[in-house]
Amino acid sequence: MRKFARCFNYFALLFFIGLISSSYPQSLKDAYISENQYKIDVIKYDLFIDVNSELKRINARIEITGLIIDSSLVTLDLNFNNALTIKELIFNNSNPDYTHKKTNLSINIIEPLPDTFKLNIKYEGKPKSFGPYGFVFGEVNKQSLVYTLNQPEYASAWFPCNDIPSDKAMLEIRIRNTKDNISVSNGKLIQIDEDETHKTYRWKTFYPISTYLIALYSAPYENFTDKWIYNSDTLSIEYYVMPEHLENARKDFALHNDMLIYFSDTFGEYPFIREKYGVAEFLWNFGAMEHQSITGIGYTFVSGNNFFRDIYAHELAHQWWGNAVGLKSWDDIWLSEGFATYSEALYNEYKFGRDALRSFMLSKFDENFTGTLYSPENLFSSLVYDKGAWVLHMLRNEVGDSIFLKIIRRFFEEFKYSSASIEDFKNICEIVSGKDLYKFFDQWIITGDDQIKLEYEFDITEQDRNYILSIITKQIQTSYKEYHFPIEFMVIYEDESEVIVKTYINSRMQKTEFKSIKKPKDIIPDPFNWLLANFSK
Structure with missing residues (x-):
């Protein structure tokens, strides 16, 4: 999600990242999710x-169908913010006792314990928003715009749910609003019902979805469409924008067709082909959100000048990474945000060449990434996005281009429409590459919370009419003792010619020798920027 526009200045970026961090629900660290929630599977x-919109209220009902997968279950626990009032609750045709406190709904199960359940709840009230998150009643140029933003754990602000990313379920949603509004959600539009004053839009998914990816948008949108044909399949591309942005949106959003071709050729066919790919404008000025099949784009990210190509690519790539291939837990968020960020890099390489790839990666370089990619302290920091992209870049260098692409496609095919962990991805990498990648994953993802800091020097000696180039390297980083990595050096000779030599560093101090018939005068480490490293001579 939450890909900030890189054109904002550095201090603005720090401010907004800080805003996100400070607005995390405490639930990520406290008791938002109970043990009982892992004992059910919502279908x-x-x-x-x-x-x-006038009263900023909703009147709602929900039917949740699920399985009970652990016979020790005594109470059915769900997430549901108590800013909304339950009017009626029926569990398998009975009226059980329940408690509803803060964001937790606990329902006493009447024995005998069923294998399956249907839970029907009617509720109403003013749903909570948390800054730009939750259920937001807003406006653009005095026009109403209602939207939701659930990631990471705000779905419960507007409907009862098992708000665990790995518990994917099917969704059918009906949204009723006044006739001047178009209401949009995930999946495919099935029907529109209309009375004198209101319209009800019915949307349905044909693929399972995580709760944090469920979306609602309702506004006086202008709607325009496109079609994308791939391998004889036809995808509907649907855009929902505010009227004053229509012409600019037509220019900007035309980029998606080419992106769909590239990502499908590279990763595998667009995973929600039976539904749509859509984009809807919403009120998050400084971000975008990869809701499944219907990305939310901040209304300031429509320019008519293709200024925000990378953001569009990032959110589209999430349809593969984070959506189709979901997360087993928030500890694994690198598989979503790091992958989507590196997808931007790959698309830039495809469109503009290898120099564009290098330029993109250098724009994501930071000398001070701190913390681990596994279970990061801040889910939406530059560590997860930018170091996350660098780790994939280095994995590509470690295994080679063709193997890297085979890994990515295999990972997508094995885990689409389900959920994966970092360990799952590591296993795929090792199976496809035939390499033991324990050290790579440990140093860059699991325990390594630093990056390479490498001192180097070189010496030249003559031997039998040849020159011996000795390169001495010393790792000086303080946190992670010893990285193992392949590295290239560009050797510059006295006649100004150049050659690339390669070695593998697997110790804190290392000496590597190369023989040459010409006399070297200088060396450049990692000339093509494959390593997340600082070099000093």
Whole structure:
């Protein structure tokens, strides 16, 4: 999600990242998720939302169908913010006792314990928003715009759910609002019902979805469409924009067609081909969100000048990484945000060549990435996005281009429509490459919270009419003792010719020798920028 525009100045970026960090729900560290929530498997959410923008209220009902997968379950626990009032709750045709406190709904199960359940809840009230997150009643140029933003754990602000990223379910949602609004959600539009004053839009998914990716948008949108044909499949591309942005959006959003071709050729066919790919404008000025099949784009990211190509690519790439291939837990968020960021890099390489790839990666370089990619302290920091992209860049260098692409495609095919962990990805990498990558994953993802800091020097001696170039390297980083990595050196000779030599560093101090018939005068480490490293001579 939450890909900030890189054109904002550095201090603005720090401010907004700080805003996100400070607005995390404490639930990520405390008791938002209970042990009981891992004992159920939600199969489907069937949701009706009646939106009243004038009063900033909703009147809603939901049917949750699921399985009980652990016989020790005594209470059915879900996430649901108590800013909304439950009017009726029926569990398998009974009226059980329940408690509803803060963001937790606990329902006493009446024995005997069933294998399956249907939970029907009617509720109403003013849903909570948390800055730009939750359920937001807003406006653009005095026009109403209602939207939701659930990641990481705000879905419960507007509907009862098992708000765990790995518990994917089917979704059917009906959104009722006044006739001047178009209401948009995930999946495919099935029907529109209309009365004298209101319209109800019914959307349905044909692929499972995580709760944090469920979306609602409702505004007086202008809608325009495109079609994309791939391997005889036809995808509907649907855009929903505010009227004053229509012409600029037509210019900007035309980029998606080419991106769909490249990502499908590279990763595998667009995973929600039976539904759509859509983009809807919403009120998050400084971000975008990869809601499954219907990305939310901040309304300031429509220029008519293709200024925000990388953001569009990032959010589209999430349809593969984070959406189709979901997360087993938030500890694994690198598989979503790091992958989407490196997808930007790959698309830049495809469009503009290898120099564009290098330029993109250098724009993501930071000498002070701190913390691990596994279970990061801040889910949406530059560590996860930018170091995350660098780790994939280095993995590509470690295994080679063709193997890297085989890994990516295999990972997508094995885990699409389910959830994966970093360990799952490591296993795929090792199977496809035939290499033991324990050290790579340990140093860059699991325990390594630093980056390479390498001192180097060189010496030249003559031997039998040849020259011996000795390169001495010393790792001086303080946190992670010893990185292992392949490295290239560009050797510059006295006649100004150049050659690339390669070695593999696997100790804190190392000496490597190369023989040459010409006399070297200088060396440049990592000339093509494959390593997340600082070099000093």
